[in-house]
Amino acid sequence: MKERKLGENxxxxxxxxxxxxxxxxxxxxVKDKNEMIDVIHTAIDAGIKMFDTAEVYGPYTNEELVxxxxxxxxxxxxxxxxGGFKIDGLKNEPDSSPKTIISAVEGSLKRLxxxxxxxxxxxxxxxxxxxxxxxxxxxKLKQEGKILHWGLSEAGAQTIRKAHVVEPLxxxxxxxxxxxxxxxxxxxxxxxxxxxxxxxxxxxxxGYLTGKLDKNTHFSENDNRGELPRFTQEAMxxxxxxxxxxxxxxxxxxxxxxxxxIAWILDQKPWIVPIPGTTKKERILExxxxxxxVFSPDEKTMIECALQQIQIVGDRYPETERxxxxx
Numbered sequence: 001m002k003e004r005k006l007g008e009n010x011x012x013x014x015x016x017x018x019x020x021x022x023x024x025x026x027x028x029x030v031k032d033k034n035e036m037i038d039v040i041h042t043a044i045d046a047g048i049k050m051f052d053t054a055e056v057y058g059p060y061t062n063e064e065l066v067x068x069x070x071x072x073x074x075x076x077x078x079x080x081x082x083g084g085f086k087i088d089g090l091k092n093e094p095d096s097s098p099k100t101i102i103s104a105v106e107g108s109l110k111r112l113x114x115x116x117x118x119x120x121x122x123x124x125x126x127x128x129x130x131x132x133x134x135x136x137x138x139x140k141l142k143q144e145g146k147i148l149h150w151g152l153s154e155a156g157a158q159t160i161r162k163a164h165v166v167e168p169l170x171x172x173x174x175x176x177x178x179x180x181x182x183x184x185x186x187x188x189x190x191x192x193x194x195x196x197x198x199x200x201x202x203x204x205x206x207g208y209l210t211g212k213l214d215k216n217t218h219f220s221e222n223d224n225r226g227e228l229p230r231f232t233q234e235a236m237x238x239x240x241x242x243x244x245x246x247x248x249x250x251x252x253x254x255x256x257x258x259x260x261x262i263a264w265i266l267d268q269k270p271w272i273v274p275i276p277g278t279t280k281k282e283r284i285l286e287x288x289x290x291x292x293x294v295f296s297p298d299e300k301t302m303i304e305c306a307l308q309q310i311q312i313v314g315d316r317y318p319e320t321e322r323x324x325x326x327x
Contacts, residue, residue, distance in 0.1 A: 001047030006197025009170040011149045017050030018043045019277030025057040026224040040069040042281040052275050054082035063111040081108050082123035096126035098137045120147040125327040135166035154325040157186040169196045176200040203274035209261040235314030262290035
């Protein structure tokens with residue numbers, strides 16, 4: 001697989017990464033652990049380097065799974081994880097105080113069975129801790145060799161600027177896909193100016209852009225999509241117009257809508273790395289083929305014009321979670 005440079009801070013990774021959250025968290029009944037370890041091994045064999053997890057996924061169990069799966073393969077991969085929550089099992093409020101971040105990093109290192117983290121994100125911005133103070137905490141952890149690079153998840157443009165001045169950021173992780181493009185408005189220009197990469201989570205719209213979900217889909221326990229405004233019956237029915245358009249383009253190019261969605265992201269900027277997740281080996285092989293899709297100038301213009309005319313229905317998060325993003 002080809003590689004991409006995430007911004008100007010030296011982090012080079014595979015142009016498609018792997019989002020590990022859904023292996024055992026927020027995507028329905030937990031599947032067999034050994035099967036999920038095999039999925040990760042398939043991703044490594046396919047050339048994927050970046051594996052993305054977080055302390056709060058589980059909490060803790062996702063990092064434990066990833067740590068077990070990557071044991072003995074550490075030199076082949078890069079681990080990205082996230083911290084910055086006061087984990088209490090209910091509210092999980094953002095907490096980026098030095099004590100919490102240092103403790104979170106130590107816990108992640110232990111669960112991931114490693115002595116360093118390639119890319120460590122602050123998961124959500126803590127309004128009670130100045131981002132400059134957070135950057136100094138990260139700076140100390142980098143000096144100790146526990147973190148190689150750092151980033152922010154779902155941060156606003158001004159927060160990114162303030163953090164970068166103190167300790168240069170390698171990447172910002174945000175939801176970004178053909179049906180969620182808000183970060184293009186204020187965040188993209190800052191990333192381009194400062195030489196920071198973007199890691200795109202949910203590049204397949206939490207599965208919707210694969211075309212395998214519709215208004216009759218029932219979300220089981222432990223699947224948070226049932227709580228998201230964009231996954232109501234009304235929203236999924238209204239957004240079918242986007243899927244219909246994507247299928248028309250995908251059929252013409254002989255690819256799947258999932259491949260089209262990933263290829264579209266890769267085509268936007270050379271410093272973006274999408275991290276689709278899956279629990280199926282065959283989907284990994286499908287997803288990585290997206291890197292071979294090329295759009296002609298006419299196709300790019302046609303797709304962009306069509307997307308401007310399609311209005312997406314439903315927010316991506318409920319109100320309580322939305323307040324934590326874009327700060």
